[in-house]
Amino acid sequence: MxxxxxxxxxxxxxxxYESHVVLKGIDLEVKVGEKLSLIGPSGSGKTTxxxxxNHLERPTGGHVFIDGQxxxxxxxxxxxxxxxxxxxxxxxxxxGMVFQRFxxxxxxxxxxxxxxxQVKVLKRPRAEAHDVAMGxxxxxxxxxxxxxxxxxxxxxxxxxxxxxxxxxxHPKLMLFDEATSAxxxxxxxxxxxxxxxxxxxxxxMIIVTHEMRFAESVSDQVVFMADGEIVEKGPPQQIFRAPxxxxxxxxxxxxxxx
Amino acid sequence: MTDAASLSRLAALxxxxxxTLLWGAGATLMLTAASFALAATLGFVLALMRRSDWLPVRxxxxxxxxxxxxxxxxxxxxxxxxxxxxxxxxxxxTVAAILGFGLNGAAILSEVFRSSINAVDRGQHEAALAxxxxxxxxxxxxxLPQAFPIAxxxxxxxxxxxxxxxxxxxxxxxxxxAFRARMLVSETYLTTEIYLTVAVIYLFLSLPIARFVRxxxxxxxxxxxx
Numbered sequence: 293m294x295x296x297x298x299x300x301x302x303x304x305x306x307x308x309y310e311s312h313v314v315l316k317g318i319d320l321e322v323k324v325g326e327k328l329s330l331i332g333p334s335g336s337g338k339t340t341x342x343x344x345x346n347h348l349e350r351p352t353g354g355h356v357f358i359d360g361q362x363x364x365x366x367x368x369x370x371x372x373x374x375x376x377x378x379x380x381x382x383x384x385x386x387x388g389m390v391f392q393r394f395x396x397x398x399x400x401x402x403x404x405x406x407x408x409x410q411v412k413v414l415k416r417p418r419a420e421a422h423d424v425a426m427g428x429x430x431x432x433x434x435x436x437x438x439x440x441x442x443x444x445x446x447x448x449x450x451x452x453x454x455x456x457x458x459x460x461x462h463p464k465l466m467l468f469d470e471a472t473s474a475x476x477x478x479x480x481x482x483x484x485x486x487x488x489x490x491x492x493x494x495x496x497m498i499i500v501t502h503e504m505r506f507a508e509s510v511s512d513q514v515v516f517m518a519d520g521e522i523v524e525k526g527p528p529q530q531i532f533r534a535p536x537x538x539x540x541x542x543x544x545x546x547x548x549x550x
Numbered sequence: 551m552t553d554a555a556s557l558s559r560l561a562a563l564x565x566x567x568x569x570t571l572l573w574g575a576g577a578t579l580m581l582t583a584a585s586f587a588l589a590a591t592l593g594f595v596l597a598l599m600r601r602s603d604w605l606p607v608r609x610x611x612x613x614x615x616x617x618x619x620x621x622x623x624x625x626x627x628x629x630x631x632x633x634x635x636x637x638x639x640x641x642x643x644t645v646a647a648i649l650g651f652g653l654n655g656a657a658i659l660s661e662v663f664r665s666s667i668n669a670v671d672r673g674q675h676e677a678a679l680a681x682x683x684x685x686x687x688x689x690x691x692x693x694l695p696q697a698f699p700i701a702x703x704x705x706x707x708x709x710x711x712x713x714x715x716x717x718x719x720x721x722x723x724x725x726x727x728a729f730r731a732r733m734l735v736s737e738t739y740l741t742t743e744i745y746l747t748v749a750v751i752y753l754f755l756s757l758p759i760a761r762f763v764r765x766x767x768x769x770x771x772x773x774x775x776x
Binding site for chain 2: 346348377378381382384385387391393395397398399409412413414454457458460461
């Protein structure tokens with residue numbers, strides 16, 4: 293990777309469902325080690341944008357480049373053609389994603405959840421995968437729950453297992469899709485502190501969140517989106533303390549009011 | 551005939567009757583097992599076809615379903631047994647019955663399998679893709695293991711229904727339990743005794759299946775076991 297090429301480059305990205313346009317031409321760059329928060333009202337397109345980054349959502353136009361490589365498509369002659377599912381899977385393996393609803397595999401224990409990707413995708417020997425998984429579960433503070441099934445874990449514990457599951461693939465980028473929105477208020481802190489720890493270790497992170505204080509303290513860059521567009525982006529001090537755009541101000545006012 | 555005379559006659563005939571009926575029960579089990587194997591295999595293929603991205607594949611599976619689901623099984627058996635014979639394809643009665651029950655059951659099980667697969671939360675597939683699984687790997691390692699326990703109760707009911715429905719094959723002279731019973735009745739006129747015995751045999755065949763299905767269901771859902 294050249295030093296000038298950002299880890300993630302989003303270029304003229306659009307997404308529409310039938311006639312409903314969700315993303316209207318997004319351009320964005322994220323450098324290695326950078327933490328970027330996406331904020332904005334629901335329906336602003338931030339989750340769709342995040343899902344386009346690992347191609348869970350297929351863009352209508354434009355591209356997402358990871359390490360300079362377009363995801364989901366490849367160049368053939370002068371045109372872009374869809375990647376094979378194997379090629380796409382290989383790219384996704386290096387991008388961790390944490391979902392709002394955890395999406396742990398309910399038929400597997402916590403440690404098996406963290407092992408399955410290593411064993412089936414990375415083809416790591418089971419013993420090694422087990423050690424890696426155990427280390428990660430300890431790191432997120434739930435080593436003692438390794439053999440519990442997800443339905444025996446609290447939401448906060450499930451989300452921490454989900455983070456460990458993503459980390460087990462040694463991702464170069466982590467995507468968080470409202471990782472704390474489905475949690476009871478008293479469980480939000482334990483997940484945020486794991487995310488904070490990851491940030492401190494230098495992980496590149498793109499975070500869709502409604503936790504403004506967290507976004508302000510952890511981000512290098514904050515993007516405010518509304519109606520499928522980037523309204524304003526900048527360092528957290530600017531977005532939260534001195535927003536330039538009226539829509540950003542209105543959004544932040546509405547949040548602080550309740 | 552006095553009661554005493556009828557009892558002694560029954561006692562004399564009983565070993566023969568039981569032997570004949572147990573042979574029939576064996577044939578019933580064999581017919582059920584073979585039909586179920588065909589129905590489950592073909593049903594799974596049809597369920598996969600219904601999920602295909604390719605419209606013609608989906609359409610074929612759909613047409614198959616409607617054709618076999620909406621024609622009575624007895625009619626299908628007669629067509630396979632007598633109808634095919636008229637155009638020169640003579641199938642042994644047992645083979646025709648296995649085909650009939652298997653092809654018909656495939657339609658029913660394809661719906662069971664398809665709905666069980668669809669019942670697995672969409673987020674499961676996305677989470678599997680997100681850790682780098684291909685769609686095929688996600689289907690095998692994540693979706694199927696969760697769809698399996700969902701499909702079990704309906705599949706079990708189908709299997710018990712199939713066991714009983716195989717008695718319809720007696721109409722095509724397949725020497726299974728119901729057919730043997732009818733032959734015995736026409737020889738001995740012990741209608742009540744024979745059909746009571748037949749009822750008990752069917753019960754003894756299907757109850758273990760029901761137990762097995764419940765056991766398999768418990769085993770396959772470890773995270774809900776307490």
